[in-house]
Amino acid sequence: MAQPPWQAPPEPSELVRARLPKLLVYNSLTRSKTPFVPRDREGKKIDWYACGPTVYDDSHLGHARNYVSNDIIRRILSDYFKFDVNFVMNITDVDDKIILAARQQHLLSLWLEQHAAVDRDVLDTTHAAYKAYLEKTLPMIPAVTPPESLPAGIEQIYGHVLAGKSIKNDGSPPGDDEAKIKMHLKTVSQAGEALVLTEPTIEEFSLKASGVLLPHIDALQKHTITGKDYDIFTKLTKKYEDRFFHDMKSLNVQYPDTLTRVTEYGPQIVNYVKQIQDNGFAYEHEGSVYYDTHAWESTGGVYARLAPWNRNDKELQQDGEGSLSTKNTGFKRSGADFAVWKASKAGEPSWKSPWGEGRPGWHIECSAMASDVLGKQFDIHSGGIDLAFPHHDNELAQSEAYWSKSGKDSQQWVNYFLHMGHLSITGSKMSKSLKNFITIRDAIGNGSWTPRGLRIVFLLGAWRDGLEVTREVVKAGRAWEDKVDNFFIKIRDVQARQHPAPGINGATNGVHKLDIQEVAISGPMAKELELTKKQFHEAMCDSFDTPTGLRVISDLITLYNTQKAVDIPEAVALELGKWVTEIVVMFGLDAEYKSGQLGWSGLDIPIEAKPFVIPLAQLRDRVREAAKAGAVNVSDLSTLEDKDTTYDSNQPYANAYADFQRKLHQLQAQNAAAKEYLAASDHVRDKVLWDLSIYLEDRDAEHLPALIRPLSQSLREERSTRDAAALTKAAAKEKARQDAEAADKKKAELGKIDPLRMFRTLEYSAWDAEGLPTHDAEGMEVAKSRSKKLRKDWERQKKAHESWKIESGVVGEIPAGKGAS
Structure with a gap:
């Protein structure tokens, strides 16, 4: 059946149309960019339903891509385009995966409580679990393979997969199937390792064997769980829901305006399914209810x-x-029919329904909850691209069937479907079920990513496109962040010089409220700012084109950096900083932003360092200036008498300031040359403050004081690369020296050999007066060609021997025409 035309929202009034941005959004319903028009008559409110997590494990970076991308678009709509966004998200806290995971973990914990040690029952059960796992997931490996022989069997059968090749080993790239094989290999390998351990504790054993024990114990004991044992399942889901929102908060993802949970919608879901059935678009079979795609399509609907x-x-x-x-499934009226209500089996939670004890189908919960909160129609529905089919397609069909009495009167349930692209690692998408993921808390906790760095990488990729994390992608994200970091530090310096705030010894403390006076913002840079704003707006109107948005910001900063600071009016520089601040905050790149702040957080050195580092930097600037002029006088240096050094956190910075002053006094007492003062200034920058994670950026060419800034990862890496290159160069130089020394030594040793005796070996039997061989060991005369080569070697050695005699003081020459007997 032909795809029905997309039903565009009603045309707004002329007044509303004039107010709406000319926003195009890529809509999965049309598979094209379509004009975005809210259903709200005033054109202000947007109703949005987002598919939330299935909570049975920690969220990974693939989830971060989805929810951070949702958050970015939500912020663009609300904070940039100024729509009133009503954001609804669900928590799936009951489905097949949750039921299985919760039940397996519960039953395994009960089983382990019955065993204080690795006894015969534990070993026998684990051997059976190991065999069952091999039979089900890795049938190419004989189930009778002993654990100790497993590594060899894996290498023989799946070695190419472990080496990064496809299962077919035909040169095609690996994907999800290979990731699944690797997951199963890891699980069964760990179980094999457990079974060959010598006297392990039950904790050590179960840690390795749990992967095969979970499904095996579950198969044996799942019948012991009743449909009303809800606590078994909610214990797991509550834990991971809390952890999910903790992860989202760490990524600066905004909390939903409304949150719904499947387990809180039991009666509504039952009524929802009943209404679909009453409308003629569902049928019951053995306690389960199936959506009737044929009945729906026969009335003009589309599946x-x-x-x-x-x-x-x-x-x-x-x-x-x-x-x-x-x-x-032979009972199905169509192969495409799907369950909207499932009869519960042994070990599954259940709720009362007209069809008997059962539970919601996977897709029905979103339809029931979104319809309950948002009604018959709403603006946006979002989720990962993997949900497009069957999840969202099933949602669409059953929701439109719910609201339709005949099918012919159906209306489009959602106007815009937004699907976020996958995040992948080496060609395979991250997945809980594949266990090939990096959790958000691990990635942030171990320093692999920062929330800002991760969000920047997502902004650099189009929200609907797949994104593979590569070294180049990470490098691009870090480069953009460093560029904006440097820009904000420079702009804050402009602000500090325009509005100096008193600090220690008159120093500025670097924290100011943005206060741009009413001045005319004009000139070339001001025009570039207006052009950039226009380009940025066009990018946002083009389906939230954040890669272009970040590029035009980068181009603006590049242009600013190429201008001399004195050529750009301070008011214009501050206006640039204010606008870039507004955009990065709008994108959610600063969870700690405070109103009126210029730039994002993380640009300041620690507050306890400022009373010492700021005057130190000012003193250093004066010393360097004086040293370059050729005369340094440090007799009027300030002291530390009025500095608070009572806190441990202050002490390292206080020491740095005091040590620098003492060094200057020593240099003055020694009547040191100007270069010694410069060396001391470099030392405090490159060693003392560097070790305190503070960097002084000298700006001699601009005749400006050194910038005080926290030490960034890129600066650390830059120095590390530079130091590594210097070490490599030094090592190469030392090797060359050693090689030359060894060559000289070898040459000297060779020079000791008298050419008259150099060929006196068993290889020859007769020699002439100069010691040159005339006959070989068998008495055969040495060939002329051979004699010529031997003569050249003899002459070279004669020269080396004569040089050695001269260098070592040996008197005398080799007499011509005489040989040794």
């Missing part, structure tokens, strides 16, 4: 509007159906 090419994809359908996919 699989988002991804019609996947309509008959059995693998995707089975993934959506979960445990029901293993049943005989």
